[in-house]
Amino acid sequence: MLKPAISFDADMTAGAAIERLAMNGFWVAADHPGVQPRLGLLASRAQLTIDQVSKTLARDAAGYGAAIRRQWGARVLWYVRELCEVLERCANAPPGEPLLDVLQLHETDASPTLPLETGRSTLLSNGVVMDDGKPVAVSLASGAPMPPPFISAAIPRSAADMTTRSAAEAPSSAAPSAPTEVPAWPRIDAPDYTLALLPFDVVVGFGAAPQVDVSGGQVVLRAAPGVSTVEVTVELSTDPGIQSRDGWSRTMTVNLSDVTAASARFTLVGQERMDAWHPLLTTLELRYLVGGTVCGTASRPIIILHSRDTLPPEQDARGDAWSAHATAVPMDLSADDQAPDLTIEISKPDRNAASGQYMCQLFSPHALVSERGPFPMDLGQDAKTFAGAIVEEVRLFAKSPLLDMTLEGIGRLVAQRLPAPVFQALREVATMVSPAVPAVLIVSAEPYVPWELAWIEPPLDPALPAYLGCQALLGRWLRDNDAAASAMDGSQAPRPSTHPIARLAVRHMAVMAAWYQASSGLRRLPMAEAEATTIVSEHGALALAATAQSMRQFLGASLENGFDRIGGVEAAHFAGHGDFDATRPDASTLFLGDGTPMRSNQFRAARYGGAQQPLLFLNACMLGIGGELLGDMGGFPGNSLRGGFGGVLGALWEIDDDVARDIALEFWRRALPPAPAKGEAVGVILRDLRSRFMAGAGALPVSTYLAYVYYGHPRLTLEHAS
Structure with a gap:
């Protein structure tokens, strides 16, 4: 049968898993040492007993499953378990023992990944049900049909064996003089894998045809009649384990007579990792901007090996080869004449839904002095657990005189998860546009966290509540792979x-x-x-x-x-x-x-x-x-x-x-x-x-x-x- 999934990583300890389960409302006993801190804090705030809070927030684990992600070299394995089993085993295991050992996860019993199915009643075997590369449910074979309706989603593609590839570009043909529209494709030239501490170059720009392993929709470069060039800014971001020697932003002057001639080069170097038995699986994410407006994205996977490893990395047939689940969207390189004063993009290069690791980047049509990133972000838990715990807390205090203090505490917690330069940039644009109110757009790879509640101290307008949603004109958006797919197939x-x-x-x-x-x-x-x-x-x-x-x-x-x-x-x-x-x-x-x-x-x-x-x-x-x-x-x-x-x-x-x-x-x-x-x-x-x-x-x-x-x-x- 199909059950909604709580996500875990095989490297998590039993203690960390118990904490995640408690934040989702699951525990064996309310007095378990790993559960008491969560319930005790809420009980003291609400002036209730732990037993009262436990009864209010508890959920039945029998209706849920666990999706456990395990990195196996340069591949990813998934495992399916009943949530009750995970809960019981973790509650009785030493807190520092990893789930790999607690659940006895072996390479031979890994489960397949399955696409989110259509509305048909379909019998499924055991597996992790994925939607756009994220686990949304687990299928536990029981002979029961999958309940309709479900929307079909593309099966995440598996990357080919890791070999160095070059752009599959078609020969460039001469374009007419001063064209008004020129089609092209995003270009990211980079190695598929490299060694830590070894500098490598990434060359970005435009190509005449789709590029192998680069996710990104077709680009349309536009210019007014008689104008032959377009100024395009490219912003690169990736995992914090990769550093740039010369910044993350470049501006290219693109001649519409030969768009493939424009390029920008970044020199990056992967850092040595403490857990070097795992290669770093991440993505290079590229954003194209015109006039401060993000007009489209592209990405490609990359693997950083330990500096003492050999090239190419050994491959195993189990699981899925590492590949980026695209965040790219089709591109229209034209500026938004109503562009928000500040766009906050929150991305997830590691594509690991079980972790709380993200990257944050800032964009603005204004010339900002503030740093724009990319900056690492750590939610502490996976985004769904982090946000779900917030909503449960609001429910608990909905009729309490302490509601305002509870929401302020939540707001401060949410704000702590954003890098400090976000607030510096917000204050800077607020000064620039004063007396108008700054417009802010949040484009996030995680859809759960209520960023509207982020607490701004001191507030931009002291007469209003200090929540971001009260201090700025705020909207959200998503840049979705489905959009890229629809545009690419026409x-x-x-x-x-x-x-x-x-x-x-x-x-x-x-x-x-x-x-x-x-x-x-x-x-x-x-x-x-x-x-x-x-x-x-x-x-x-x-x-x-x-x-x-x-x-x-x-x-x-x-x-x-x-x-x-x-x-x-x-x-x-x-x-x-x-x-x-x-x-x-x-x-x-x-x-x-x-x-x-x-x-x-x-x-x-x-x-x-x-x-x-x-x-x-x-x-x-x-x-x-x-x-x-x-x-x-x-x-x-x-x-x-x-x-x-x-x-x-x-x-x-x-x-x-x-x-x-x-x-x-x-x-x-x-x-x-x-x-x-x-x-x-x-x-x-x-x-x-x-x-x-x-x-x-x-x-x-x-x-x-x-x-x-x-x-x-x-x-x-x-x-x-x-």
């Missing part, structure tokens, strides 16, 4: 687009609310019904019944209004019940009017993108409950962006119905006023709403105001189409 426009859209002309808006009847098994939501009715009335929106047929028409961009076929919409709102089902990897659920659950992966099949990228507001209660976040790449934001939506707004944790209604009504009144007025930027509205978190004297803070996460351009503005 099937459709990239989804999501390379840049989030900054303007949206709204011809049609749809509103869906569920009038739950007793037969649905769900209680009615009078506030959600009133919310939807008001939005329809005030904005002339198309009212949709919360039925499977209406949802199919909405996602399929095939809506009708009376006798008129309007196709898709540019804005959409849902008000109703949501829930979290921990027994599935795609856990977030919306409920239609008859009680039918609708999974987020169905939004990935939406027929939007390109010229029509709607803004979607999901105002459904409890989508973030249960230790998981709506921000999950496999949840509603990730799947909606992959379905072509241009922005998604929803809650990170449980929200109050009355407050959620008021937030929704004010949001749409300010975002989409009557024509001909243009709406306020989404980032402006959300900054204002979040800042109302602190209630008046003697009243409890209202966590709902801080709950909303927004994927989209911080400066996105809406107006009615003429």
Whole structure:
């Protein structure tokens, strides 16, 4: 059967595994020495007993599995175990013993990796179910069919045997003089493997054809008529175990008559590692910028061996050969004229979902004095565990007078995970754009951590709460491999687009609310019904019944209004019940009017993108409950962006119905006023709403105001189409 996965690394100790399990709500006994620090801290903060906290946060391990990653030389092995088995063995093992020994992991019993399957009921053998290179579930053979529906995902490719390869470039042909558009491909010339302490060169630029082992979509270089060159900045980043001798940034002047002639060289050197029995498996990640805007990415794998090893490294047939799961997206080398003042990119060169190691890089259209990175980041735990523990803590203190102190503590913890130069750069751009408020975009390889809560001390604006989401115009985005695949096969426009859209002309808006009847098994939501009715009335929106047929028409961009076929919409709102089902990897659920659950992966099949990228507001209660976040790449934001939506707004944790209604009504009144007025930027509205978190004297803070996460351009503005 299929079970959601908790990720581990075979090198983790039993004590570290117990800590991760406790942060996810799993323990054999609440008084276990490895569990008590977690529960004791929460109990003291909440002024409860450890037993009370344990009963509130405990989850049933029987519904989960473990996905254990093991590096085997230059290859990666995966193992599947019942979570109960991992929990029991670790609880009874010496804290310093590695999982490799605790679980008796042998090369011969490694499990295969399996792609996330389609909606068919499919019998699966034991294996780790992967989505875009990340473990999302484990399959434990039991004769039970895999429950539908699931969206298919490409099987991660296996790299060929490690040999030195060169670019597979086609002969360059003479381009016409001063072209306005020239296609090309990203170029990263680098060794497949090298020895630590031995300098090596990386040459980047453009090629005339796809390059072996380089992940990256086709590039389109554009220039105005009569302009023959384009200034392109290339920014390289990789694992902290590799250092650059001459910086990480170069600017190239690209002549459109011969784009392959432009190149930049970096000299890197791998550091010797203490755990030298493992080669360093990482990636070289390259970003192309025009005018301070990240216009696309490319990457290629690289292996750093111990300085005393021999070349080439010995290979073993077991497991998967190391290869980078692409973070590349198709490229459009044109600047965003509404570019955020600061873009914070959080990447993961090691592609190890079980670790908390990331890299951070900063980009800006302004000439910053602050360092831009790349900087190493350490979350302490894997991102999902780190973020899940935060959400559970918010649940525990939701009705407590200590809620504001709890959230401030969380905010300070989140801020500590960001490199100090992030805040230096934020202050610098705030000074540059004053009296305007700086716009910040976070593009992260981890979709879980609520960076909106990062605490800024001292705040940029002392009159507002010190959370990042209150101090700046904030949006998130993802650069997704699915977008690269769709663009490379020519099937459709990239989804999501390379840049989030900054303007949206709204011809049609749809509103869906569920009038739950007793037969649905769900209680009615009078506030959600009133919310939807008001939005329809005030904005002339198309009212949709919360039925499977209406949802199919909405996602399929095939809506009708009376006798008129309007196709898709540019804005959409849902008000109703949501829930979290921990027994599935795609856990977030919306409920239609008859009680039918609708999974987020169905939004990935939406027929939007390109010229029509709607803004979607999901105002459904409890989508973030249960230790998981709506921000999950496999949840509603990730799947909606992959379905072509241009922005998604929803809650990170449980929200109050009355407050959620008021937030929704004010949001749409300010975002989409009557024509001909243009709406306020989404980032402006959300900054204002979040800042109302602190209630008046003697009243409890209202966590709902801080709950909303927004994927989209911080400066996105809406107006009615003429």
